[in-house]
Amino acid sequence: MTHARATARPLHGVRIIEFSGIGPGPFAGMLLADMGAQLISLERPERGEFQPGPVLSRGKIRLKVDLRDAGSKAQVLDLLTHADALIEGFRPGVMERLGLGPDVAMALNPRLVYGRMTGWGQSGPLAAAAGHDINYIALSGALAAMGTSEQPMVPLNLLGDFGGGSLYLVTGILAALLSARITGLGQVVDAAIVDGAASLMALTSELTAAGRWQEQRASNFLDGSAPFYRCYRCADGEFIAVGALEQRFYDELCQRIGLDDPASARRHDPRVWPALTARFAEIFASQPRAHWCTLLEGTDACFAPVLTISEAANHPHMAARQTWRETSLGLEPAPAPRFSASNAAPVEPLEASLAAWRARWAAMAR
Secondary structure: OOOOOOOOOOOOOOOEEEEOOOOOHHHHHHHHHHOOOOOEEEEEOOOOOOOOOOOOOEEEEEEOOOOOOOHHHHHHHHHHOOEEEEEEEOOOOOOHOOOOOHHHHHHHHHOOEEEEEEOOOOOOOOOOOOOOOOHHHHHHHHHHOOOOOEEOOOOOOOHHHHHHHHHHHHHHHHHHHHHHHHHHHHEEEEEHHHHHHHOOHHHHHHHHOOOOOOOOOOOOOOOOOOOOOOEOOOOOEEEEEEOOOHHHHHHHHHHHOOOHHHHHHOOOOHHHHHHHHHHHHHHOOOOOHHHHHHHHHHOOOOOOEOOHEEEEEHHHHHHHHHEEEEEEEEEEEEOOOOOOOOOOOOOEEEEHHHHHHHHHHHHHHH
């Protein structure tokens, strides 16, 4: 089935105000801008230690705003009367003290979706405390499940900030926008990283309840402990990843690399994993990564080389899909997901004045 190419992306015409911060808020805004939302990022006149750069700001109109200035705050409130959604990532109570809390904003614009991004959430004993990604995933139960038997391993800030934070905020905003179109009323979206990271543990908790997952690290089939689901070092010091969970995929992997070990018949028994892992490690260490790519890529052995960003951009599959793109800002990931009728390349951020956009939005509303 073919579709005529649309001229607009899915969120064309949706107006979102982002009170710029760090991490998950700006990334959520980037995702919404990638999908076509007109997104205005309000930034403090002084740049903080971890202000978003050009990739997280792509597709946004960037405005410098002093929210302590009465005139600027009035202009922001006027912008909010014409907005569909708002994103803020301050500690609970900050927006209220600025006179920009949900009660004020939604009284001016009842259809407004008010997205709140925090680590601990808007309520609870820790709501007012400082924290970062590592703290939130630690408390959620996610961090304890990853790493070696000796200690947990930090998964960058992908699981907490961006997975449990940004993606849940975007999902909540989109759901609330749909609701507002039906009911005429917006609502507050309380996106807490502790909640999102815990939600991402749904399968793990299900397996635990069924007795198929141990809470002890490095003892489960998806945590890097199983010989058929882990990374191995090659002769050249590079790494490859195998994920042959199903029997037929495991059989193909073993056949292609020449592994014939009696312990394979008991491969789901954790007691044989150390010995099997040693055999896999010995085989993969005998040849460079390119050898294994030639032998295994594109087969049902569930194989992939472990690539850096620059290597990934040049891999034939990733290059064919243009997953990584070279822009004037450098190498950056393309928008995701893809749509059959309305995709677009990332665009550079645009800096402008608050007054100009206030007037423009007001004119568009008339």
